[in-house]
Amino acid sequence: MSAHQENINYLKARKGFLNWIVTVDHKRIGLMYLASIIFFFIAGGTYAFLFRMELWSPLQGFMTSDTYNHLFTMHGVIMVFLVVVPGIPGALGNFLLPIQLGAKDLAFPKLNITSLYLYWGGATLALFSLTQGRADSGWTFYAPYSLSQNPAVLWMLTAAFILGFSSILTGLNFIVTIHKMRAPGMTWFRLPLFVWALYATGIMQVFATPVLAITLVLLLVENFLHIGIFDPALGGDPIMMQHFFWFYSHPAVYIIVVPAFGVVSELIATFSRKTIFGYKFIAFSSVAITIIGFLVWGHHMFVAGQSDVAVTIFSFLTFFTAVPSAIKVFNWTTTLYQGSIKLTTPMLYALQFLFNFTIGGLTGIILGILSVDIHLHDTYFVVSHFHYVAMGSTMIAFIGGIYYWWPKMTGKMFNETWGRIGAVLVFIGFNVTFFVQLIMGSQGSPRRYYHYLDQFQIYHQISTVGVVILALGLFTALFNLLISLRTGATAPQNPWGARTLEWTHAATPPVLYNFTETPIVTEGPYDYPVEKV
Amino acid sequence: MNSMETTKTFWLPDQASTFAGRVDWAFDLFLWISTFFFVLVVGLIALFVIKHRRRRPDQMASGQMAHNTMLETTWTVVPLLIVMGLFFIGMRGWWHMRIAPSNSIAIDVVGMKWKWTFNYMQGFSNDTLVVPVHQPVRLRITSTDVIHSFYIPNFRTKVDAVPGRYQALWFEATKTGVFPVLCTQYCGTSHSYMITAVKVVERAEYDTWLSDAASASGGDVAPDAFGATVYSKRGCNACHTVDGSAGIGPTWKGIWDHHVKLADGSTVEVNAAYIKQSVQDPTSQVVEGFPPIMPSYKGILSDREIEAVTAYIQTLK
Ligand SMILES: [Cu+2]
Ligand SMILES: [Cu+2]
Numbered sequence: 001m002s003a004h005q006e007n008i009n010y011l012k013a014r015k016g017f018l019n020w021i022v023t024v025d026h027k028r029i030g031l032m033y034l035a036s037i038i039f040f041f042i043a044g045g046t047y048a049f050l051f052r053m054e055l056w057s058p059l060q061g062f063m064t065s066d067t068y069n070h071l072f073t074m075h076g077v078i079m080v081f082l083v084v085v086p087g088i089p090g091a092l093g094n095f096l097l098p099i100q101l102g103a104k105d106l107a108f109p110k111l112n113i114t115s116l117y118l119y120w121g122g123a124t125l126a127l128f129s130l131t132q133g134r135a136d137s138g139w140t141f142y143a144p145y146s147l148s149q150n151p152a153v154l155w156m157l158t159a160a161f162i163l164g165f166s167s168i169l170t171g172l173n174f175i176v177t178i179h180k181m182r183a184p185g186m187t188w189f190r191l192p193l194f195v196w197a198l199y200a201t202g203i204m205q206v207f208a209t210p211v212l213a214i215t216l217v218l219l220l221v222e223n224f225l226h227i228g229i230f231d232p233a234l235g236g237d238p239i240m241m242q243h244f245f246w247f248y249s250h251p252a253v254y255i256i257v258v259p260a261f262g263v264v265s266e267l268i269a270t271f272s273r274k275t276i277f278g279y280k281f282i283a284f285s286s287v288a289i290t291i292i293g294f295l296v297w298g299h300h301m302f303v304a305g306q307s308d309v310a311v312t313i314f315s316f317l318t319f320f321t322a323v324p325s326a327i328k329v330f331n332w333t334t335t336l337y338q339g340s341i342k343l344t345t346p347m348l349y350a351l352q353f354l355f356n357f358t359i360g361g362l363t364g365i366i367l368g369i370l371s372v373d374i375h376l377h378d379t380y381f382v383v384s385h386f387h388y389v390a391m392g393s394t395m396i397a398f399i400g401g402i403y404y405w406w407p408k409m410t411g412k413m414f415n416e417t418w419g420r421i422g423a424v425l426v427f428i429g430f431n432v433t434f435f436v437q438l439i440m441g442s443q444g445s446p447r448r449y450y451h452y453l454d455q456f457q458i459y460h461q462i463s464t465v466g467v468v469i470l471a472l473g474l475f476t477a478l479f480n481l482l483i484s485l486r487t488g489a490t491a492p493q494n495p496w497g498a499r500t501l502e503w504t505h506a507a508t509p510p511v512l513y514n515f516t517e518t519p520i521v522t523e524g525p526y527d528y529p530v531e532k533v
Numbered sequence: 534m535n536s537m538e539t540t541k542t543f544w545l546p547d548q549a550s551t552f553a554g555r556v557d558w559a560f561d562l563f564l565w566i567s568t569f570f571f572v573l574v575v576g577l578i579a580l581f582v583i584k585h586r587r588r589r590p591d592q593m594a595s596g597q598m599a600h601n602t603m604l605e606t607t608w609t610v611v612p613l614l615i616v617m618g619l620f621f622i623g624m625r626g627w628w629h630m631r632i633a634p635s636n637s638i639a640i641d642v643v644g645m646k647w648k649w650t651f652n653y654m655q656g657f658s659n660d661t662l663v664v665p666v667h668q669p670v671r672l673r674i675t676s677t678d679v680i681h682s683f684y685i686p687n688f689r690t691k692v693d694a695v696p697g698r699y700q701a702l703w704f705e706a707t708k709t710g711v712f713p714v715l716c717t718q719y720c721g722t723s724h725s726y727m728i729t730a731v732k733v734v735e736r737a738e739y740d741t742w743l744s745d746a747a748s749a750s751g752g753d754v755a756p757d758a759f760g761a762t763v764y765s766k767r768g769c770n771a772c773h774t775v776d777g778s779a780g781i782g783p784t785w786k787g788i789w790d791h792h793v794k795l796a797d798g799s800t801v802e803v804n805a806a807y808i809k810q811s812v813q814d815p816t817s818q819v820v821e822g823f824p825p826i827m828p829s830y831k832g833i834l835s836d837r838e839i840e841a842v843t844a845y846i847q848t849l850k
Contacts (some may be wrong), residue, residue, distance in 0.1 A: 065723065069719075069721070069724075142680060142719070144678070144680070145679040145719070233697070237697075238697075239695065272585070272594065273587075274594045274597065277599060281605070303693050304680075305693055308631050312624055315624065315627075316620055320616075323616060327605075327608060333574055333578055333581070334601075336578060336581035337585070337596075338585060338594055338596035338597075338598060339581065340592045340595070341581065341586050342586070343586075351582070354575075355578075358574050359571065362571060365567075366563045369559055369563065370620075370623035370624055370627035371552070371556050371623050372623060372626075374630060375689040378682060378684075379717065442544045442560070443545065444686025448719040450725045528597065530593060530594060530596060530597055531592060531594060531595050
C-alpha cells in the first residue's frame, strides 16, 4: 500500500460496500457495529412500544396474551443480547480503544471482524426464529418452561449462544490490546478511564460468558435428547439452571454498565475541563466490581429455593457491590467542582446518567435488603430498577458517547440545539416511563403481566405516555445525527478541547492507521490546566 | 377479581400480616436514606453546574482537585456502615419469615398452569385460600408443571412453586378480608390470570367453614362413598365407567384383586399401591389396549382422595 493511502481518512481509504464488509479496520468495524446496534435498538424499542400501548388498559386491547408474551421476550432478548451487552464495547470500544492507546489497530484485527460476523450470525438467527413460531420464554429462558420444544425458543437459544462467542472474542481482543499495544509513555495510570472500563468488561466477558454458553447448550441438549438436566419431570433440577444462568447474567449487568462508567468519565472530564477526582479509585473499582460481581448471582434467586444460608451470604456480598458504585457517583459529582462546565449535548447525557444511575443504584440496594426483596422480587420495581441501569444509565451514556465522538467518527458537527432538545425529551420520557413503575411495583404489581389489577391502570397509563415522549426524544437525537451527515459543519480535530489521544493526536476523521506517526505520551488523560487569575 | 384492591399508602399495599410492619419499616427507612443521598447528589450537581458554568469559551477550571483523603474516607465508610446495617435489618426480617411457629396449621399448595389449588389436611381442596386471622399458617408449595411463584402483596411474602420440590412459606394474617394471591414467575399464556384470593376470617367462621367443606367433600362420610364423589367430581367419569361398559379408559368394575395386563407385556395385581401409582404416574403402567392419555393427578388428588377411590373400587365387584 502506498504511503499516500495510509494518510487518507479511513472513510475514504478504500471505497465500496465489499471493502466495508471484509475490512479489518477497527474503526469501520466500530461503525458497522454502531449501525447494527442502532437498528436493533429500534427493533427492540418497537416491541416495547407496542406492548406498552397494549398495557394502556388491563383488558385485552389489540393483542392476545400470547402475542404480548412474545413481544416482551423479543424485547428482552434483543435489548440484552443485541444491544446493551455488545453496545458500547462493540461500537465505541472498537472505534476508540486503539486510538486512545496510541495504537494502529486492535491486537487481532481478523478476530475483531470475526466477532462482528458472529454478531450478525446470532442476530440473523434471532430474526430467523420469528419464522419458526413465537419465542415466549422471556430473555431468562427459565426451565422447565423453556424446554417446551417451541422451535422459536430453540433458535433463540442458538442465537444467544453464538452472540456469546462474539462477546468473548471482543473481550479477549480488548484485554490483549490493552496489555500489548499501548504507545510509548502510555502507562497504566495514563489510560483514559474508558480504557480501564473496557478492560474490566473484557475480563467479565471472557470469564462469565462461557457459563452462559454451557447453559444454553445444556438447554438445547435437554430439549432434543430429554436427558433430564434441568427438567424435574426427567430428574433434572430447574434451580441449577437458574444458578448457571445468573452466574453469567449478574456479571452481565456489569458487562452492560461498566463501559458506561468509562464513557461518562470521559464526558465529565472533557466538559468540565477537570481531572477526574479519584482517578485510581474509579479505575480499580471497575475491576473490583467485576470480581465481586462474580459472587453475588444468587441475589436473583432469594425466593427460588436456595438454602437459607446461601441466601444470607448472597445478600451480604451484594451490599459490597453497592459501595464502589456509590463512591463513583461521589467522584463524578466532585469532579464537577471548580470545573469549567459546558452543557453540551453529550454533557446533558452524562448528567442524566448520574441522575438515573443514582436511582438505579439506590433501588438496587433496597432490593438487596432480604426481607424487602421478598416483597419486591419479580414485580415492576425490579423492572424499573434494571431499566434505570440498562436504559437510563448504559444507553444514555452510550448516546452521550455517540454524540461526543460523532465528530471524530464522521468528521461532521451536529446541531447543538436539536441535540439538547433530544436529550431533554429523552430525560423526561425515560423518567416518566420508569419512575411510576417503581411505585406500582412496590404496591405489588408483578412483572410480565398482560392483564393487571384495575388499581394499577393509572400507573400503566403514565408509563405509556412516558414511552411516547421517550420515543420522540430518541428519534430527535437520531435524526439530528443523521442530518448532520449531510448538512453538518466540518469538524475540527479537537472541537471539545479534550486531552485524550483521539482528540489531541488523531486527525478528524482519523487516517487509516489512526496516526501518521506513533504518538509519544507524556502526560495523563485529564491533565487540564488551571485558569490563571 | 380484577377490582381486588391491595393499596392504601403511596408506596406500599395495605398491611395484613405480621411481616408487613417489619418489611415496611425497612422499606421506609431506606426510602428516607435514598431520598437524602439522591437530593444530596442531584443538589450538588445542580449547584456545581450553575456555579462553575463556563462563561468564556476558553475558560479553564478554577482548580484541579484530584484527591481529598478526608472526603474519600468519609464517603467510603459511611455508605459501608449504612449497607451493613441494612444487611442486618434485612437478614433478621428474612429469618423471621423462614421459621414457622410450631403451632402453625399446615396447608398444601399446588401451582399449575394456570391455577392454584389448596389442599387442606382435612382431605378436601379448594381454589381459594381460607385461613383464620391471628393464626400462623404454614404452606407447603409445589408445582406440577413449570415454575410459578406464590405471592401475597398484603402479606409481603412470596416463594417460587417449583416442580419436583416443596417450598415452605408461613404467615400470620393480622386482619380479616380478601386479598389477592398472584403468580409472579412467568409461566406462559395465562400467567397474569393466575390470580386467586386469600380470605382471612375470624376463628369461629373458619372452623364452621372447615367442617362444612370437609363434610361436603367426605370428611364425615365413609371412604367408599367419598370415593364415589371423587369419581364424579374430579372427572374420572369422563374416561372410566363403573358398570363394566367400555370407556376411554378401563372400567373400574371388577378390577380389584384381579391381574391386568400392561402394554409392556407384564401383569400386575390391582391393589392400593397400583392404584396410587396409576393415579400419580399413569404412563408408568399403561394397561394393554388403552392409549396412554390419562393425565397425572400427582399433587392434585390428596392421599385421602386416592384412598377413597381405592375403597370405592373395592366395592365395585
Ligand atoms: Cu444481579
Ligand atoms: Cu405465572
